[in-house]
Amino acid sequence: MKSPVTFRLNGSETAVFVDPGANLLDVLRRGCxxxxxxxxxGQGGCGACTVLIDGEPHVSCLVLAETVAGRSVETTGGxxxxxxxxxxxxxxxxxxAAQCGYCTPGMLMAAKALLDRNPNPTRPEVEEAIxxxxxxxxxxxPIVDAILEAAKQRGAA
Amino acid sequence: MAxxxxxxxxxxxxxxxxxxxxxxxxxxxxxxxxGKFKVTLSSIDLGQGIKSVGRQLxxxxxxxxxxxxxxxxxxxxxxxxxxxxxxxxxxxxMGNAIIRAATEARAQLLxxxxxxxxxxxxxxxxxxxGNIHVKGAPSRSITVEATATAAQFNQGRTLxxxxxxxxxxSEVDSDTGEMTPVSSxxxxxxVIDLTVDDExxxxxxxxxxxAYEVGRALNPRLVEQQLIGGAWMGVSHALYETTEPLYPDxxxxxxxxxxxxxxxxxxxxxxxxxxxxRPAPDAPFGGKGPGEMCANxxxxxxxxAVFNAVGVECDSLPITPEKVxxxxxxxGGARPQGRPGA
Numbered sequence: 310m311k312s313p314v315t316f317r318l319n320g321s322e323t324a325v326f327v328d329p330g331a332n333l334l335d336v337l338r339r340g341c342x343x344x345x346x347x348x349x350x351g352q353g354g355c356g357a358c359t360v361l362i363d364g365e366p367h368v369s370c371l372v373l374a375e376t377v378a379g380r381s382v383e384t385t386g387g388x389x390x391x392x393x394x395x396x397x398x399x400x401x402x403x404x405x406a407a408q409c410g411y412c413t414p415g416m417l418m419a420a421k422a423l424l425d426r427n428p429n430p431t432r433p434e435v436e437e438a439i440x441x442x443x444x445x446x447x448x449x450x451p452i453v454d455a456i457l458e459a460a461k462q463r464g465a466a
Numbered sequence: 467m468a469x470x471x472x473x474x475x476x477x478x479x480x481x482x483x484x485x486x487x488x489x490x491x492x493x494x495x496x497x498x499x500x501g502k503f504k505v506t507l508s509s510i511d512l513g514q515g516i517k518s519v520g521r522q523l524x525x526x527x528x529x530x531x532x533x534x535x536x537x538x539x540x541x542x543x544x545x546x547x548x549x550x551x552x553x554x555x556x557x558x559x560m561g562n563a564i565i566r567a568a569t570e571a572r573a574q575l576l577x578x579x580x581x582x583x584x585x586x587x588x589x590x591x592x593x594x595x596g597n598i599h600v601k602g603a604p605s606r607s608i609t610v611e612a613t614a615t616a617a618q619f620n621q622g623r624t625l626x627x628x629x630x631x632x633x634x635x636s637e638v639d640s641d642t643g644e645m646t647p648v649s650s651x652x653x654x655x656x657v658i659d660l661t662v663d664d665e666x667x668x669x670x671x672x673x674x675x676x677a678y679e680v681g682r683a684l685n686p687r688l689v690e691q692q693l694i695g696g697a698w699m700g701v702s703h704a705l706y707e708t709t710e711p712l713y714p715d716x717x718x719x720x721x722x723x724x725x726x727x728x729x730x731x732x733x734x735x736x737x738x739x740x741x742x743x744r745p746a747p748d749a750p751f752g753g754k755g756p757g758e759m760c761a762n763x764x765x766x767x768x769x770x771a772v773f774n775a776v777g778v779e780c781d782s783l784p785i786t787p788e789k790v791x792x793x794x795x796x797x798g799g800a801r802p803q804g805r806p807g808a
Binding site for chain 2: 352355405407410433436437447448449
């Protein structure tokens with residue numbers, strides 16, 4: 310039997326009926342229509358589905374949807390403020406930090422969690438923060454550079 | 467027990483496109499009533515950037531701002547025929563087709579503008595900013611937008627173009643075996659510096675230095691991006707990735723990303739790239755594109771560098787610590803090959 314779950318999705322109160330055992334990724338994509346978290350492996354191994362729950366990064370494919378009741382969930386879909394892109398999004402674009410783009414939403418959320426708790430990370434700290442996110446195209450270097458650049462831009466703003 | 471340094475070299479001549487019965491690509495270009503242009507392709511962008519490069523090529527040929535061109539990588543039901551995105555052929559084949567289609571569309575654009583301005587089309591030029599001028603009379607002009615509107619609402623004219631680029635099948639000469647399988651080659655040379663630990667067999671790549679000849683780099687940042695990412699994949703194939711572990715048998719092979727090894731964000735290798743631009747005569751504005759060869763030369767260069775470091779010749783991939791150690795043991799110890807001239 311479906312049960313109602315209420316949580317904050319990118320700052321908006323959201324209510325959705327979920328099947329018992331449904332995972333958060335599925336509920337976000339099908340129940341809430343937020344297609345920004347991607348389904349990669351479905352086993353927590355690739356990080357493409359990374360979202361923030363109360364500010365902490367989680368692979369949403371391994372999170373039971375019912376457990377986010379009353380909590381705050383952030384996805385890439387809520388990163389920009391209208392047409393104003395988040396500094397991370399701008400840095401990814403300007404730094405050519407995406408090719409096929411499938412890992413990008415997960416990378417952005419893992420990076421946001423890092424910058425929110427550590428605004429001036431070192432390069433090894435950035436590498437550590439995205440070490441659960443696989444990228445097949447970029448070789449990671451442009452992504453690490455973009456995250457460091459976004460930290461610099463946020464510091465300057 | 468020691469850490470041994472090794473240097474390895476590899477170079478590559480890489481064919482652009484393929485020759486299995488001919489290699490055609492088609493493109494269609496048409497304008498909307500407000501003077502924007504749509505490029506329709508059936509090849510797709512998997513991250514290599516054909517949408518960006520196709521947009522640049524179409525805008526340059528049409529003589530309109532790049533912001534006014536949109537590339538639709540449609541599907542094979544609705545788009546023109548294309549062999550696909552593979553064989554490093556995208557920029558070369560699709561790019562040539564786009565230029566031909568855009569050339570035809572530009573001719574129609576100028577015909578329509580000529581009718582509005584009551585001049586001959588051969589007297590018109592575009593400024594790349596959305597205007598069409600009469601040569602030598604800058605005050606006499608019309609916008610691309612007004613031209614497109616007039617063409618479609620008053621003149622009853624389409625502003626559209628068709629393009630195909632075909633490399634025909636090259637038959638094999640039965641006497642000599644000679645053929646011309648491709649029309650265009652890209653080239654690269656690559657040097658790897660690495661260390662091998664003769665106690666653990668671990669190989670660590672320290673530096674990559676490469677030189678790539680890709681014709682004209684139509685979008686230099688995209689070229690650099692391809693080369694950096696491709697080299698990472700080369701390192702990954704050379705040292706990490708396998709679905710067939712040596713021991714004890716196949717049933718212990720990786721079944722998910724947690725067991726399938728790839729270098730992570732902390733394993734990036736500094737890579738110094740020189741892009742040599744030698745525009746190719748039959749390529750779109752001279753651009754051949756880096757394509758698949760951005761990964762390929764990394765593998766032999768690493769194998770050569772491992773041999774240079776410890777004298778172990780690995781003839782299967784990936785070059786795992788186990789294979790290196792077995793090789794060192796079979797040789798009765800590490801046999802550094804030294805460096806000529808060092």
